[in-house]
Each structure stands twice: as C-alpha cells, then as structure tokens.
Amino acid sequence: MTTGGDLLDEAKTPAATAAPARVRARRRARARTVFGRLVHVAVVLLLVSFVTSLLLVLVPGDPAITVAGTDATPAEIAQVRDELGLDQPPLARYGQWISDVVRGDFGTSLFPPRQSVTEAILSRLPVTIELTLVAIGLALLMAVPLAMLCALRPGGRIDRVVGNIASAAISIPSFLGALLLIFLFVFRPELVRTVLLAGAVAIAAWVAWSALRRARTEMAEDRRGTLARAALVAAAVLLAGALLYAFWPELPRQGFVRWTDPEGIGGNLRSIFLPALALALPEGAVFLRVLRSDMIGTLREDFVLAARAKGMSTRHILLREVLRPSSFSLITVAGVSLGRLFGGAVVVEAIFRLPGMGTLVVQGVTNKDFPVVQGAVLVLATIYIGLNLLIDATYAYLDPRIRRVRR
Structure with a gap:
C-alpha cells in the first residue's frame, strides 16, 4: 500500500x-x-613554429660558414655543418626540434659560446616583460583620467587640447619619440623640470578658478566645502610639482639595471623609465581615444540618466557606473598592444641597449641561429595567446551576461 x-x-x-x-x-x-x-592553442603554436622554421630557411647565408670562418676550407665547413646538424633536410631538423621541445629542451645556440636557448630566453624575457608591463601601465595611467575628463564635456576646451596632443603622440613613431625623450630627459633635464613645475602651477590655478566660478552659484555652506576641496587639490598639485622640480632623478642614456644589481629597484626603474615612456606615449593616445568614445556613448544611456536623477555625484557616476561598461574596447586594445609590444619593441630596445627578447630575435635572424629564433618566437606566441585567453576571462568578469551565455 x-x-x-x-x-x-x-x-x-x-x-x-x-x-x-x-x-x-x-x-x-x-x-x-x-x-x-x-x-x-596547441595547433596555433605548432603552425607558428613550423612557419618560423620555413622562413628561416629562406634567409640568405649559411651559419656553418659564419661559425667556421670565412677562411675555412670546404671540408671544415662540411664538418661544422655535420656537427651542428645543418646537413639534414629542414623538415627533419624541425621534427627533431619539436620533439625536443615537447620534452622541455629548446636546444643550444649554433654560435659560440653555444649557450642554451632556455638560458638565453630566461635571461632576456624578464627585461621584455618589465618593459612591456611598465609601458602599458604608464599608458593606462595617462589615458584613463584624461579620457574621463574629456568625456564629461566632449568638444570642450580640454577635449580639444588633449585630442590634439593625442594626435601628435600617435603620429610620432616610437623610435623618434625615444630620441626626443633622450634629448629632453637626458641632455635637457632642467627644461623638463621647469615645464613640469609650470604645468603644476597652471593646473592649480585652473582648479582654483573653476572652484571660484562654481562657488558663485552655490549656497554659503556648499561654497565653503567647494573652496576647501579646491584649496586641498591645488596645494597637492603644487606640492607634487615642487617635489618633482627639486628631486627629479638623473636618467641614464642607455643600459639596463636589474633588481639584483647594487643599484637596486631605484636604478632599475630609472633605466626602464625612458624606453617604457617611449612605448607608452603612442599606446596611451590610442587608449585615450578608444575609452573617450565609449564613455561618451555610455554617459547617454538611460541608467546613467537615472543615476544623475538620483543625485549621485559625477565622480561616482564616472568611476562606478560608466567606467566599467565602457572598458571592453579598452581591454581588447590593451591586450593586443601588450602582446604586440612583447615582440615589437625591437627598435626601442636597440636605442636604449636593453637585453630583451626583441634584440635576441633580431640577432638570431641575422645569424640564422635556428634554435634561438624558434624558441624565442614560440615563447612570444605562447605569451600572446595566453593574454588573449586572459582577455576573454576579463570579459566574463566585467559583464555577467557573457557568463550566462557560456553556461
């Protein structure tokens, strides 16, 4: 029952x-x-390494002649080619190389002192990583506040001035920007210090003038708060300008200081600042334009109008309501720029004599050092693909709708 x-x-x-x-x-x-x-990811990396090996075959020159010397006899050159494995067909060399990579062995350089490729990459990769991350950080640090300021009043005086500066920064190549920065920051540091101090005075004066204009239309209690906040901001800007003018560091012309060197982190940051700034200026201008355009569109959405109707402050609306949904395009562009800078900062590394991955790849291509170029390109491709996967994960974090769609 x-x-x-x-x-x-x-x-x-x-x-x-x-x-x-x-x-x-x-x-x-x-x-x-x-x-x-x-x-x-595995298929893409396999294709990248295979195409790289084929392109290296097309580069003119024979590594065996370079290793043996121009005065070597044909028999000596043939012996060197046999010792280095260059007498094998390109496909056989690639197959042997990829089988070694699967076991964790990237091979050995073809040229004396026959350094391990893994050691060469590990010694140069931190330099490129630091240069790229500092450059992207400086670009975002410049672009995000300026984009919010321009988006508040599109077409205004600040927007026009910042837009013209951004256009000039985009049009200047990185190598020319690097040379200009060397001329200003290394050979004319007093000019830079004076410009920074004058800029701080101008910003403080603009803050005070804007507060006085706003205070005329406010009640007595609100007027005191507005003037007090403006005085604090102006004082902070003037103090920052005075400190920069008094304690502006001496920046080196060339060379790289590692964290483990006697000069420490301070010397490391001084040596990396100018090359990172040379890369950050054009990238920051692009970030500025992308974020400004998206924020202008977001500020016209209904939820922003509702937030304004509720009496929320402009700062709260920009930082909490507008910046997050407007950052999708910025994240995409920043991710692409980050991946591109890992292998594309060759000229800047050469100008400042930085021992990075770009310099390693150029030297390997010039000498037809197959293991070095293949290993370096494979590592750079892995980093680039990993950054794209990280961008996808960031999308899901910023927009819950993407998480629901994937489920």
Whole structure:
C-alpha cells in the first residue's frame, strides 16, 4: 500500500535528480570548452613554429660558414655543418626540434659560446616583460583620467587640447619619440623640470578658478566645502610639482639595471623609465581615444540618466557606473598592444641597449641561429595567446551576461 509520504517522495525525485544532472552537464560543457581551447592553442603554436622554421630557411647565408670562418676550407665547413646538424633536410631538423621541445629542451645556440636557448630566453624575457608591463601601465595611467575628463564635456576646451596632443603622440613613431625623450630627459633635464613645475602651477590655478566660478552659484555652506576641496587639490598639485622640480632623478642614456644589481629597484626603474615612456606615449593616445568614445556613448544611456536623477555625484557616476561598461574596447586594445609590444619593441630596445627578447630575435635572424629564433618566437606566441585567453576571462568578469551565455 502506497502512503502519502511515499507519493511525496516520488514527486520529489525528478526535481531532486534534475539539479545534479544540470551540474554534471555544466561541468561537461566547461571541460569540453577547456579541452577545445587547449587543442586550439596547441595547433596555433605548432603552425607558428613550423612557419618560423620555413622562413628561416629562406634567409640568405649559411651559419656553418659564419661559425667556421670565412677562411675555412670546404671540408671544415662540411664538418661544422655535420656537427651542428645543418646537413639534414629542414623538415627533419624541425621534427627533431619539436620533439625536443615537447620534452622541455629548446636546444643550444649554433654560435659560440653555444649557450642554451632556455638560458638565453630566461635571461632576456624578464627585461621584455618589465618593459612591456611598465609601458602599458604608464599608458593606462595617462589615458584613463584624461579620457574621463574629456568625456564629461566632449568638444570642450580640454577635449580639444588633449585630442590634439593625442594626435601628435600617435603620429610620432616610437623610435623618434625615444630620441626626443633622450634629448629632453637626458641632455635637457632642467627644461623638463621647469615645464613640469609650470604645468603644476597652471593646473592649480585652473582648479582654483573653476572652484571660484562654481562657488558663485552655490549656497554659503556648499561654497565653503567647494573652496576647501579646491584649496586641498591645488596645494597637492603644487606640492607634487615642487617635489618633482627639486628631486627629479638623473636618467641614464642607455643600459639596463636589474633588481639584483647594487643599484637596486631605484636604478632599475630609472633605466626602464625612458624606453617604457617611449612605448607608452603612442599606446596611451590610442587608449585615450578608444575609452573617450565609449564613455561618451555610455554617459547617454538611460541608467546613467537615472543615476544623475538620483543625485549621485559625477565622480561616482564616472568611476562606478560608466567606467566599467565602457572598458571592453579598452581591454581588447590593451591586450593586443601588450602582446604586440612583447615582440615589437625591437627598435626601442636597440636605442636604449636593453637585453630583451626583441634584440635576441633580431640577432638570431641575422645569424640564422635556428634554435634561438624558434624558441624565442614560440615563447612570444605562447605569451600572446595566453593574454588573449586572459582577455576573454576579463570579459566574463566585467559583464555577467557573457557568463550566462557560456553556461
């Protein structure tokens, strides 16, 4: 005989088993997504390394002649070619190289002192990583506040001035910007200090003038608060300008100081500042334009108008309501720029004599050092693909709708 409790348990059974089934289906979907992405990454890296090996074959010159010397006999050159494995077909060399890479061995350089490729990459990769991260950080530090300031009053005086400066920064190549920065910061540091101090005075005067104009239309209590805040901001700007003028560091012309060197972190930051700034100026101008355009569109949305109607401050609206939904394009552009700078800062590294990955690749291509170029390109491609995956994850964090769609 079936009781009421049994019927109740039977009624609960489908609903109780449906939830674990959905969880298992969701886990299987995530596992398939992760597996598909890993396969995609492996295929892309395999194609990149294969194309790189084929292109190296087309580069004119014979590494065996370079190693043996121009006065070597044909027999000596043939012996060197046999020792280095250059007498094998390109496909056979690539197959041997990729099998060694799977086991974690990137090979050895073809040229004396026959350094391990892994050691060469590990000694130069931190320099490129630091240069790229500092450059992107400086670009975002310049672009985000200026973009918010321009988006508040599009077409205004500040927007026009900043837009013209951004256009000039985009039009100047990185190598020319590097030379200009060397001329100003290394050979004319007193001019830079004077300009910074004058800029601080101008900003403080503008803050005070804007506060006085705003205070004329406010009540007595609000007027005191506005003037007090303006006085604090102006004093902080003047203090920062005075400190920069008094304690502006001496920046080196060339060379790189590692953290482990006797000069420490201070010397490291001084040696990396100018090359990072040379890369950051054009990238920051692009970030500025992208973020400004998106923020202008977001400021016209209904939820922003509702926030203003509720009496929220402009600072709260910009930082909490507008910046986050407006940063999708900025994240995409920043991610692409970050990946491009990892392998594209060759000229800047050469100007400042930085021992980075770009210099390593150029030297390897010039000498037809196959293991060095293949290993360096594979590492750079892995970093670039990893950054793209990180961008996808950032999208899901910023927009919950993307997480729901993926589920």
